[in-house]
Amino acid sequence: GESVGLHLPTLSVQEGDNSIINCAYSNSASDYFIWYKQESGKGPQFIIDIRSNMDKRQGQRVTVLLNKTVKHLSLQIAATQPGDSAVYFCAEKIPLGAQKLVFGQGTRLTINP
């Protein structure tokens, strides 16, 4: 769950293609996960969330997949647009009733025209 931000992983995709951003989380007992989008100079913006009793959840152009066996979370963005360029963070909620969110290091998504 440590966030180390020296070098952000980067994903470049062509406009109109689908993007898949991956995240490995740390605690097998985490029960809630969120994906955030952060544009330059702005705060993290909620995209989609999923609870541990689900393995898939869909929103508008976005789908989150949860694989608890390997502690893996992914965010799929369909038909990427220039406005999707941002840093994407996954976050897990620490269990035992606390409200802490532990953030991943983030992935920078760049959309090529």
Next chain:
Amino acid sequence: DAGVIQSPRHEVTEMGQEVTLRCKPISGHNSLFWYRQTMMRGLELLIYFNNNVPIDDSGMPEDRFSAKMPNASFSTLKIQPSEPRDSAVYFCASSLLRGTDTQYFGPGTRLTVL
């Protein structure tokens, strides 16, 4: 609806000065979180409040940092004295206790300590 409001948006100060960052959570939210974001350490939780009461301050770096929440619509994060290594973007977030656990972030305060 107004989101989380933070002020100032930018702060430049000299080492040793006191810095106060302000946050107004989303109306009706009763949990408030202070985060710090740096390139080296990413997004770190400093402290959070439920119903104006500090619940966990284990992320506060040292005694130079303090946070208060005198009422449901206002919180401050104070650094005294400030040091260059405190330079970062500080975010405030709020959520609804016993809600979906989703935290909504403000625009942040970019602090530069010279």
